[in-house]
Amino acid sequence: MRPSSDTSMVTGVLNWLQHQHNRLIVLLVLAAMAMFFPLIANNYMLEVLTNAWFYTILCLGLNIVVGYAGLLDLGYAAFFAVGAYTTGILTSQFGINFWLTIPAAVFCSMVAGLIIGGPTLRLRSDYLAIVTLGFGEIVRIVARNLEITGGASGLIGIERPFFFGIELNQGIHFYYVFLFLAVLACFVSFRLQNSRLGRAWQYVRGDEDAAEAMGINRVGVKLYAYVIGAMFGGVAGAFFAVKMTAISPETFTFSQSVLILLGVVLGGMGKIPGVIVGAFALVLFPEVFRDLGSMRMLVFGIVMLIIMLYRPEGIWPRGKS
Amino acid sequence: MVNREGLLMTLLEVEKLVLSFAGLEVIRKLDFSVEEGTIASLIGPNGAGKTSVFNCLTGFYRPDSGQISFNNHSILRLKPHKITQSGMARTFQNLRLFKSMTVLENVMSGMHCRTSCGAIGAVFHTQSQRNEEELIRQFSEECLSFVGLLDKKDQYAGTLPYGDQRRVEWARALATKPKLLLLDEPAAGLNHDEKQELIELILHIRNTLGITIFLIEHDMGLVMQVSEKITVIDYGKKIAEGNAEEVQNNPKVIEAYLGSEDEEL
Numbered sequence: 001m002r003p004s005s006d007t008s009m010v011t012g013v014l015n016w017l018q019h020q021h022n023r024l025i026v027l028l029v030l031a032a033m034a035m036f037f038p039l040i041a042n043n044y045m046l047e048v049l050t051n052a053w054f055y056t057i058l059c060l061g062l063n064i065v066v067g068y069a070g071l072l073d074l075g076y077a078a079f080f081a082v083g084a085y086t087t088g089i090l091t092s093q094f095g096i097n098f099w100l101t102i103p104a105a106v107f108c109s110m111v112a113g114l115i116i117g118g119p120t121l122r123l124r125s126d127y128l129a130i131v132t133l134g135f136g137e138i139v140r141i142v143a144r145n146l147e148i149t150g151g152a153s154g155l156i157g158i159e160r161p162f163f164f165g166i167e168l169n170q171g172i173h174f175y176y177v178f179l180f181l182a183v184l185a186c187f188v189s190f191r192l193q194n195s196r197l198g199r200a201w202q203y204v205r206g207d208e209d210a211a212e213a214m215g216i217n218r219v220g221v222k223l224y225a226y227v228i229g230a231m232f233g234g235v236a237g238a239f240f241a242v243k244m245t246a247i248s249p250e251t252f253t254f255s256q257s258v259l260i261l262l263g264v265v266l267g268g269m270g271k272i273p274g275v276i277v278g279a280f281a282l283v284l285f286p287e288v289f290r291d292l293g294s295m296r297m298l299v300f301g302i303v304m305l306i307i308m309l310y311r312p313e314g315i316w317p318r319g320k321s
Numbered sequence: 322m323v324n325r326e327g328l329l330m331t332l333l334e335v336e337k338l339v340l341s342f343a344g345l346e347v348i349r350k351l352d353f354s355v356e357e358g359t360i361a362s363l364i365g366p367n368g369a370g371k372t373s374v375f376n377c378l379t380g381f382y383r384p385d386s387g388q389i390s391f392n393n394h395s396i397l398r399l400k401p402h403k404i405t406q407s408g409m410a411r412t413f414q415n416l417r418l419f420k421s422m423t424v425l426e427n428v429m430s431g432m433h434c435r436t437s438c439g440a441i442g443a444v445f446h447t448q449s450q451r452n453e454e455e456l457i458r459q460f461s462e463e464c465l466s467f468v469g470l471l472d473k474k475d476q477y478a479g480t481l482p483y484g485d486q487r488r489v490e491w492a493r494a495l496a497t498k499p500k501l502l503l504l505d506e507p508a509a510g511l512n513h514d515e516k517q518e519l520i521e522l523i524l525h526i527r528n529t530l531g532i533t534i535f536l537i538e539h540d541m542g543l544v545m546q547v548s549e550k551i552t553v554i555d556y557g558k559k560i561a562e563g564n565a566e567e568v569q570n571n572p573k574v575i576e577a578y579l580g581s582e583d584e585e586l
Contacts, residue, residue: 188444195443195450196436196457203419203430210417213379215405215434215497228440 014317034179038172046171048287050243053178054236055279059263060185060272061232066261067270068198069225070205071121072129075136076260078116079230081143081252082109083237088155088247089148098161102238109234110227112139117226121219136257144249154248161242174243181239182276185232189272192228201225266307268314277315329356332501332533333378333409338387340373340557347373348384348557355501355550360527360534362548364541364568366577370557371537372414375505379411380404392500406434410499412490414506414537420479424470424489427478428461431496464492467530468522484515491522495530502526504536508543516543523547545569553577 016022038046062076083105090101120131143149150156160169168174192198200221203211212218241247259282267278285303289296307315333355340348347370355361365371376382378389380401389397396404405411410431419427436457442450465471468488473481478489487507494502507523508516520543526532538544544551545565553561553574561571568574 191444191446192440195440196433196438196453197440197443199426199429200433202422202426203433206419206421207417209381209401210413210419211430212401213381213405213411213413213417214430214493215402216430217400217402224440 010317038175043171046175048283050171050175050178052280052283053175053182054240055260055263055283056182056276057178057185057232057236058260059267059275059279059282060182060189061229061236062260063229063264063270063272063275064189064192064201064232065225065229066264067275068193068201068205069222070201071222071225072126072132073226073229073257074129074133074254074261075116075139075257076132076229076233077252077254077256078136078139079109079112079233080237080240080256080260081139081249082112082230083234084241084247084251085143085149085155085237086234087238088158088241091242092155092158093148098159098238098242102235105234105238106231109230109237113227113230114223117223121222121226133254133257136252136254140249140252143252149249152249154246154250155241156246158241158245158247160245168242174239177239177243181235186272186276188232193270193272197221197224262304266304266314268316271314271316274314274316281315329359331355332357332392333535334388334390335374335378336388338374338377338389339385340370340377340382341385346557348377351387351554351557351559353552353559353562355533355535357500357533358527358531359549360523360536360547361550361552362544363535363537363552363554364539364544365554367539369554369577371554372505373557374554375411375503375537378404378503379409402434405497405499408498408500409503410494410497410501411503412487412494412505412507414509416483416486416490418478418486418489418493420477422478423475424465424478424481425458425461425474427489428464428474428492428496429457431464431493431498432457432460435498461492461496464495467495467525468492483510487511488522491526495526495532499532501533501535504534504538506537506539508538508540516540519543520547 017026037049041049058076058080061079062073065071065073065076086105086108087098087101090096090104091098116132116135120128123131144152160167162168166173168177200211200216203214203216204218204221208218263278263282264275265278266281267276268274285300286296289299292299331354335351335353338348338351339346351374353363363371363374373382377384380396380399380403384397387397388395391404391407391409394407396407396409399407419430436453438450438453462471462474465474468491470485470488470492473485478486481489504523508519511519523534523536524547527534536544536548548565551563551565551568552559553568553571555577560573560577561568563571
């Protein structure tokens with residue numbers, strides 16, 4: 001064990017990354033890897049990576065709520081469910097073109113965000129967490145009991161969409177779809193983070209009373225975070241529905257919400273690269289430890305405990321300060 | 322600032338203000354006013370209800386009854402952020418900076434209520450968004466240079482010495498473009514030299530920016546030096562009002578203060 005040389009190497013790499021053009025090089029290399037990965041990957045690897053990009057979108061969406069605005073949300077799967085069901089119902093039962101259902105999915109998830117956020121965001125964090133937990137369960141149970149959502153067995157036979165005449169029905173198609181959406185989610189997160197609104201979230205997270213005394217509408221700013229976070233979930237849900245062609249209430253359980261939250265916390269709340277690392281860790285760990293059979297979730301749990309004990313701020317290092 | 326009769330215009334008027342916590346009256350029928358362009362103070366012994374008055378003015382507490390009007394509008398039922406938008410800014414007795422953010426980012430928070438760009442502008446980097454960001458940055462830097470902290474703008478607020486952190490709070494309050502600046506114990510924790518600088522800064526803000534100042538203070542020396550009008554309260558009631566000399570010679574004030582000093586001993 002030579003921790004000193006380890007840390008000096010880490011700080012060396014970090015210093016190197018401080019330079020703008022070095023960061024750009026790393027980004028381009030990673031982008032090229034992501035672009036050309038399907039050429040060398042088999043179907044299994046492709047599926048796993050697609051899933052990782054999918055969780056990246058969800059984690060980035062939840063990161064806006066948890067990481068930026070500092071609100072603990074234990075029911076994020078609900079927004080993802082609203083998006084998935086909106087697209088599922090509109091395409092399979094009303095025969096509407098998939099691409100036209102996306103705005104509807106976004107709209108419905110935003111409305112869901114407003115419904116849950118409006119009355120509850122006046123609450124302070126712990127109470128809010130309980131309410132979001134309840135909301136997540138309500139959405140799932142409603143989906144389980146309504147006829148239009150297909151009850152407990154869910155919706156099946158959702159049609160695959162066409163993109164310029166090509167039916168999106170292969171793993172490689174969805175790999176690129178989710179890669180594109182993940183990049184878009186990063187871009188939107190990055191722009192929001194460095195804006196007036198992004199700063200307002202940071203003020204409210206830091207000190208609600210001081211932020212309010214500075215003329216910031218505490219509830220309004222939080223609601224904004226909630227609705228934007230819900231939008232990310234809605235879009236991810238819409239594409240999830242057509243990728244799987246079937247959705248059931250059991251996809252949107254409490255443990256799904258916890259898993260997404262885990263990705264955010266594990267990687268590092270409020271840090272975009274951290275959240276991506278967290279989402280990948282979430283998907284890759286159980287796959288890497290697949291040989292352990294039924295023990296793998298146990299090992300996954302232990303690994304996470306260790307990470308949280310030694311890096312409570314998340315895997316990604318604190319860039320500045 | 323002066324009306325036709327040559328009298329000062331009233332900027333803030335408090336009438337028959339009552340505040341109680343679980344039956345205990347903290348503020349009892351308090352009346353006072355602050356005239357535009359003046360430096361006014363609210364003083365009183367420990368526990369007299371000074372900070373409670375501040376919290377009523379800024380919307381953090383809801384008074385039981387009474388009236389508060391600012392700039393001829395009632396602000397009694399407004400939320401704190403609305404009150405700040407209407408032109409009243411405050412500092413806190415215990416520093417309430419956003420410690421993990423830079424000094425400049427802290428000051429930029431004040432400009433939030435004077436700007437309007439939302440998520441769409443932020444995502445697409447529209448022209449108006451870029452102009453607004455530039456405006457926020459420029460004005461915040463002006464505020465920082467006004468309090469003499471421009472060279473520290475990129476440091477983390479939590480790492481600054483105490484006196485400088487106070488100045489950041491001031492700059493942050495100035496960035497809201499207030500008509501009235503409320504200072505809650507601005508001299509608390511400052512040494513003698515820093516207090517002198519503070520007095521200069523208070524006068525500078527009023528004289529060059531034309532901002533009315535209302536402060537709560539323990540430090541009698543500071544109050545007597547800068548205030549043009551002093552309101553003294555004890556047990557939530559007004560016991561005296563006037564300029565420094567009048568207040569100092571008022572027997573009720575002497576009694577309230579000597580009493581409190583005895584207790585402190």
